[in-house]
Amino acid sequence: MAEIHGGEIAARQLRAAGIDTVFGVVAGPMIELFAGGQEAGLRVVGCRHEINGGFMAQAWGWQKKQPGVLIVGSGPALTNAITPLYVATASALPLVVLGGSAFGGTLGLGAFQELDQLTVAKPVCKWTGQVDRTDRIAEWIHLALGKAVEGRPGGVYLDFPGHLVGKRVAEEQVALRSAPEITRPWPDPGAIARTADLLESAERPLLLVGKGAAWADAGPALAKLSDCGIPYVTSPMARGTLPDDHPNFANAARSQALGNADVVVMFGGRFNWIFGLGRRFAPGAEIVQVDVEAEEAFSGANLATAIVADAALAAEQLAHALAGRKLRSAGSGWLTGLREAAAKNEAGAAKALHDASIPIQPYRLVNEVKAALPRDAIVVEEGETIMGICRAMLPSYRSRGRLNAGTTGCMGVGAPYAVGAKLACPDAPVVAVLGDYAFGAAAMCVETAQRVGAHPVFVVANNEGIAGHMIQDHMLPPGSPRIASLLPARYEKMAEMVDGFAAYVERPDEIRPALDAALGSGKLAIVHVRIDPKAVRLGGSNYLQ
Ligand SMILES: Cc1ncc(C[n+]2csc(CCOP(=O)(O)OP(=O)(O)O)c2C)c(N)n1
Numbered sequence: 001m002a003e004i005h006g007g008e009i010a011a012r013q014l015r016a017a018g019i020d021t022v023f024g025v026v027a028g029p030m031i032e033l034f035a036g037g038q039e040a041g042l043r044v045v046g047c048r049h050e051i052n053g054g055f056m057a058q059a060w061g062w063q064k065k066q067p068g069v070l071i072v073g074s075g076p077a078l079t080n081a082i083t084p085l086y087v088a089t090a091s092a093l094p095l096v097v098l099g100g101s102a103f104g105g106t107l108g109l110g111a112f113q114e115l116d117q118l119t120v121a122k123p124v125c126k127w128t129g130q131v132d133r134t135d136r137i138a139e140w141i142h143l144a145l146g147k148a149v150e151g152r153p154g155g156v157y158l159d160f161p162g163h164l165v166g167k168r169v170a171e172e173q174v175a176l177r178s179a180p181e182i183t184r185p186w187p188d189p190g191a192i193a194r195t196a197d198l199l200e201s202a203e204r205p206l207l208l209v210g211k212g213a214a215w216a217d218a219g220p221a222l223a224k225l226s227d228c229g230i231p232y233v234t235s236p237m238a239r240g241t242l243p244d245d246h247p248n249f250a251n252a253a254r255s256q257a258l259g260n261a262d263v264v265v266m267f268g269g270r271f272n273w274i275f276g277l278g279r280r281f282a283p284g285a286e287i288v289q290v291d292v293e294a295e296e297a298f299s300g301a302n303l304a305t306a307i308v309a310d311a312a313l314a315a316e317q318l319a320h321a322l323a324g325r326k327l328r329s330a331g332s333g334w335l336t337g338l339r340e341a342a343a344k345n346e347a348g349a350a351k352a353l354h355d356a357s358i359p360i361q362p363y364r365l366v367n368e369v370k371a372a373l374p375r376d377a378i379v380v381e382e383g384e385t386i387m388g389i390c391r392a393m394l395p396s397y398r399s400r401g402r403l404n405a406g407t408t409g410c411m412g413v414g415a416p417y418a419v420g421a422k423l424a425c426p427d428a429p430v431v432a433v434l435g436d437y438a439f440g441a442a443a444m445c446v447e448t449a450q451r452v453g454a455h456p457v458f459v460v461a462n463n464e465g466i467a468g469h470m471i472q473d474h475m476l477p478p479g480s481p482r483i484a485s486l487l488p489a490r491y492e493k494m495a496e497m498v499d500g501f502a503a504y505v506e507r508p509d510e511i512r513p514a515l516d517a518a519l520g521s522g523k524l525a526i527v528h529v530r531i532d533p534k535a536v537r538l539g540g541s542n543y544l545q
Contacts, residue, residue, distance in 0.1 A: 007032025027073025029162030054084020075113025210269015383435025
């Protein structure tokens with residue numbers, strides 16, 4: 001009778017669930033899972049740190065609408081995966097961590113890397129489980145994959161006690177599971193009719209678009225709804241759900257839109273800090289929230305109605321209900337007022353876009369990136385100063401095409417997000433504009449990327465530190481050793497180290513040729529651009545817009 005070990009069972013179930021790529025750092029007691037994966041034809045991406053692997057996996061999963069899978073060993077390998085699990089759960093990105101734990105039979109005696117891994121993982125996970133028998137591994141993986149992607153996506157942890165991984169069981173004992181067909185939650189027709197009436201009679205209606213709408217591929221339905229004459233504002237990572245050149249896109253007038261709307265309909269987003277904790281609305285504003293989770297109705301926002309539904313279905317139904325009706329807001333100046341406010345806000349930076357000074361000004365850099373950016377690009381942005389400028393200036397035209405520090409503001413996500421996204425979408429150009437700190441936090445992803453044939457373009461915006469010299473010079477004791485500002489290290493040499501494309505740029509007129517050469521090189525590329533360490537973001541520094 002043929003026997004198979006736990007790693008082969010896991011790999012077969014992953015394949016059966018349609019997963020073709022997994023991430024991880026090879027370690028005991030999970031080596032059989034890596035071996036099983038390679039035998040089963042999975043692409044196994046060996047990473048340089050579990051934290052990077054977890055971020056690559058969640059970006060891959062976000063692009064593919066599948067769970068990203070990370071395999072890690074015991075003890076410190078699992079604790080290294082806690083940050084990606086936290087980020088996944090907080091940012092609603094699909095991540096499954098399969099972690100080996102110290103062998104049974106020796107626990108309590110100081111076994112190698114002994115740790116109560118389930119307890120460590122639980123607070124940052126949407127769901128956790130522990131394999132109890134080798135012949136149930138397929139079933140456990142089936143559960144973990146489903147829990148990560150259904151409802152609101154998030155981080156899940158499945159613990160593999162080491163002695164169950166290498167154990168062999170008769171092949172007949174193993175039953176692979178297949179996912180059920182799951183219907184999408186359909187919006188209540190009465191609530192849709194009432195919301196349509198609210199939007200029709202509103203003087204200043206507004207749509208808000210969160211990552212849940214991107215996950216639901218709600219862009220085309222939301223475009224129909226917005227085309228009735230309703231402006232919309234997106235969360236930073238929901239950019240591109242409707243293409244950013246839609247005439248009703250109002251992110252550039254976000255404060256004016258949020259603060260003045262009288263009817264707000266949120267699609268697939270939460271009223272957390274990104275939307276001002278639900279407190280930035282005008283008194284008396286009627287707020288409707290569409291979400292797959294009813295519990296989201298309880299937040300800082302004072303809701304009129306919560307519609308438990310898939311964002312695409314709800315948007316489609318609302319657009320249908322409004323078809324042929326004339327909105328009271330039409331011609332009221334609300335939409336044109338927001339367009340004017342957006343144009344005014346953008347004009348504030350207009351001079352900086354063409355600044356020819358040396359050192360290079362960050363607005364000039366980002367303007368050059370904007371001009372070079374292909375329409376189908378996936379854009380990754382990370383840092384403090386540079387992320388804020390990218391968010392204000394770089395467009396996104398594809399759904400789920402924008403990745404950044406997200407809900408948790410976590411630094412170190414940019415480089416691995418770029419690699420994970422590129423592996424998921426090899427035909428899309430992936431351009432990651434990262435601060436020098438942010439790039440450095442995960443820079444060994446360059447080796448992983450080159451080894452697995454993923455070729456993003458990294459633009460390192462080097463202002464010599466955390467928010468350039470701003471914190472070092474103004475918030476730390478004068479003359480104290482550098483802790484926030486950093487050396488202007490030659491980051492492009494990390495591309496040379498793996499035979500990628502490298503460019504070092506100090507002058508504004510060198511930026512565009514370097515970007516074009518990087519995009520055209522077909523190689524992993526680092527364009528290292530020295531920018532003014534004293535430059536700050538116009539309008540102040542924050543993560544909110
Ligand atoms: C994991 C984590 N550690 C620390 C921070 C605090 N932090 C916020 S922005 C930042 C770095 C910003 O510097 P850089 O990436 O060089 O971009 P810049 O602001 O200079 O453009 C840090 C360390 C964080 N947000 N996340």
